[in-house]
Amino acid sequence: MALRGALTRVYSTRAACARCLLIPVRHCLVPQIVQDSHQRSRSRNFNVRYTLGAASMGLALLAADHIFNEKKFFRAAQVGNIQEIKRQVEAIRDSGQRHGGGDEDEGPADRRHTLGWTALMVAAANDEPAVVRELLGLGARPDLREQYAGASAAAAATGLHPLEVLQRREDEFCSGMNARASFLGWTALHYAALADSPAAARALLEAGADPTARDHAGRRALHYAREPSATRDLIVEHSRRWDERAAALATEERRRFPLERRLRAHIVGQTGAIETVAAAVRRKESGWADDEHPLVFLFLGSSGIGKTELAKQLARYVHRDDPAAFVRLDMSEYQEKHEVAKLIGAPPGYVGHDEGGQLTRALARRADAVVLFDEVDKAHPDVLTVLLQLFDEGRLTDGKGKLIECKNAIFVMTSNLAADEIAQYGLRLRREAEVRAHQRQMQIQTDAANTPNKERAADAGGEGGEETEEEVEVSRQFKDSVVRPILKRHFGRDEFLGRINEIVYFLPFSRQELLALVARELGLWAERARDRHGVHLSWEGGVLGALADGYDVHYGARSIKHEVERRVAGRLALAAERGAVCRGCSVRLAASGGRVHIAVRAPHDTDYTPLDL
Template sequence: MQFWRALRHRLIPISHRITVAVPSKVSTVQRKFCENKLNVIRQIKPTNGKVILGSIVVASLPLVPFKNIFESFLISTAFLDAPNYNEQLFNVVLKGDLSALRRLKGKVDVNARHSLGWTALHVASVNGDSKMISLLIEMGADIDAEDLFSNVNLVAKEKQMNSIQVLLSREDEFSHRLNNRCSFRGFTALHYAVLSGDTESVLVLLKNGANPLKCDESGHKAIDYTAENQKEMKNALIKYTKKYAEQEKIKEVEERRKFPLEKRLKQVIVGQEGAIAIVAATIRRKENGWFDEDHPLVFLFLGSSGIGKTELAKQVAKYLHKNNKKGFVRLDMSEYQQKHEVAKLIGAPPGYIGYDKGGQLTKALKEFPNAVVLFDEVEKAHPDVLTVLLQLFDEGRLTDGHGKTVECKDAIFIMTSNLASDEIAEYGVQLRQEAQEIAKKRYAGKVVDDQYIEEITVSKHFKENVVRPILKQSLKRDEFLGRINEIVYFLPFSESELKLLVLKELNAWAKRSTEKHNIQLTWDKRVIDVLINGYNVYYGARSIKHEVERRVINQLAAAHEFGHIHQNSKIHLTVEQDSNNSDNLMIKMIVKGKNDKKGVLMDLAFKSPLNKS
């Protein structure tokens, strides 16, 4: 006892280094006594710091006078450092010490996570401490933060820890009442409050704006975890779910007014104003309840390859379902060209291989009934697959291989096709030329805007007499076409849109060159004019991408390999006439080193190593 009093007395005045001794050759009872005393010493908090245990050493000068008390020592060295308030936060919340939590206000990150993934609000909620929940929310806790802890075995594997260690930490520092074989990833404070069975905690969270519609990783809302005898809690959740849904709907309407879908789509997609306008108008109709609830929305996107059909479908899904990956289902119909591959779509019938797995489409729609489903290159599908799609579009439901019906009337189905793409491309070029002529007249004051809009719209004659016969011949049936709400035409890019595509591609490569090679890339405006000449109306934006790679990036890579450009180089792309052919414009680069004031003009057209001349 005298040893510990002396040791504790010696600890207090030391400001930078603290040395603590624990005897090694003592009985179990004595060791336990020493460990308890050591824990007391660990809790000594000088004014500007905290004792943190460090590495084990063999001896230490300040303890020489005490060596005659024990035969040998295990010496632990500790250093004074800034206090770990976040660590204290979890202990305080677990103990339910409100006054201690108030003292931590302003010193602690209330949204800090435990090393295993949960927050302090999760701790308070799972233990049903409504007062602690209120105080944490008042201090700025994120009420809808998700727990990153899945289950003991997975976390142990992720963190490279012993599973017993993880289990003990979860039980001692979170809650011992949970089934730790289950996954809790994605649980919010509201989920945990429901599991705690404390209605008051649930009400506190709901009144402070907790989202009752939020799902965990398994797709379950908080209300799904209520027990049958928890009627008061369940009724409160139902009431606030309706209230929250109404508030969210009002917010979404306001957000849509301020930032319409057309503007959102235009941020990502170059050109295609007509296609965007049709899709946005149809989606708006659905969002505001002006649609047939018995049938899903069905689109058919027509146009050349690389013109934005797939990207528009992705952006619609992102708009409707935010970043939920299950909200967008893409099926490549080239994988369904054979009769037997219908089973891949809806599931194999009883007695056949794959019966237990289910179909790709039915499985996806069971998980997310209002998903955006993309059928890519639908003309490649077998006629029997189209028969299944006909039922899907007509009734808004599918019967899987198990005989179970999957309801999906709220889904949006988008088919893309290259049918009539050549005709649409040629017609689009003609439209662009006519539009340019009308635009010149319009700017001269000889034509009004209404006439201009009418002229650049795809004509009914073209749709009925050119496109429809091609669709009918390939898809074989009128009733299939009759189920489509909107056939959307994607036209070739205009010159201004091509410039945007080139600029977008060059900016992407400039960013990559800076990040990967620390090389700054800039260019003249004339470079853009030269690169748009590589546009092919039948291959869309991909032809621009390939032209940039051929005429610029391939040559930059060669210059890099031969040592003409290095890290910290500045490269400026410019255009000059070919000395042998005045009609031929060549892209060249001016290379500046780190300390160079003047650049060196260099031809990008490097000769192939195979060319010996």
């Protein structure tokens, strides 16, 4: 009876094969009355063996329905075979194969192809909205990203031959797309837009697909939709809703966590520079600025003073930590006239025409990026001419003649021009501020001596017992009479300087800021000592002042970094080499007479032992 049941199931799932198998099985079950007993016995043994083989083959055919077959799965998504998709998803569930090259939280319906795509992408690319809806109902996630980066890259990653990759892309994805091109970062909605499938796009959007998601080239799904088309109208409508929702969330977050607070959390000092940048960005974002031109800054000051770091933190804040939204170009690489082609792309007929330029490629991906032109004073004048067009019109024409609109971008230029003059002026301002602070402190002490005890206690309580450092500000006379002539003499054109919205001045660090820099640097080394060597590093307060004395106004925070490396990290490395510092030790830094001393405590000791190197 069990055999008959198994064969019946085989017949229902594999009709053709089952019919072939049932004929000899049926013969073996019919009594052979006309044969003699010897022949009947021998025939029975043969038929039993044949029956067992047939049953095994039937059970194997049944089991085949419960084993995942990659080719059948993606082929079914390509041609719209929903029943086969259900069987394959069930097979993945039964076998426990969950992610197959994807993320840990990808479900059975998100099973990735060996070359990187999902069945939902296949269905969207082949205009199969019914399959799209079925896969979404089975738990497929609409915003998974394509991992196929072209035939050559896929062949290198998987070890397959490029021709085999091309063939599998056509057979198991879509035969109407260029299999050699990269689709890295695409979502199913990108494919639905390219295939002009409004039904598939609607199903994806209703399932929560993000219409603002960008592929590896920085393009949204809307970029690939035909114009005009129902698919494009649908994506435009949902994109507007997403943008409005994102803008409202960003506004609320910035109200609770202003730009000034974000920048001060990562940058020591430079209060004036931070406030100037934050005010300009706020005007731009709130609509109280010229929308026809991008925002342009020129950061001036000594090396290592925080200019580049401020640009990085600005990009992180404006674009919510998106690394693709920050572009850094070292302008020392553009000192020759012919290197303009590296920036905007070579003209037709020249080598590299198809590759485009570094700047144009970046702005094509993100037209609202924060672009840093580092050391702009080293660039060739022809490069400055290109930048003038960019700053003046908010647009740029690449080597192929394509126009790139970038009025929403933020451009930051850094320069060491007038660095010595700014440093000396800043030091003078710091000294004058210290004198005024000292005079105020002396006046407070004099007033306190002449005030009765009760009033003195009330005044002390009102002051809070905390001294605040006086902020310094660069005067208009210094900007116009000292800095601007230097800039004009170098750049040679007023129109270039006229397109800069804000010239931001970075002044030398005050004493309190230097102490904060040293404390931060020592904190980083303490973390490294703990994680890499198992050593606990601590220090006394006098160490901060001793290391801060190594500050060089021309090298900024880098001089502090080098001072800590030389006087602390270098001596600890020497102590470890001599065996005086080992894993589990505690190291304490102390200072006397401007020198830093090291004391070590072994793991089982209670006292520190001075270390003489």
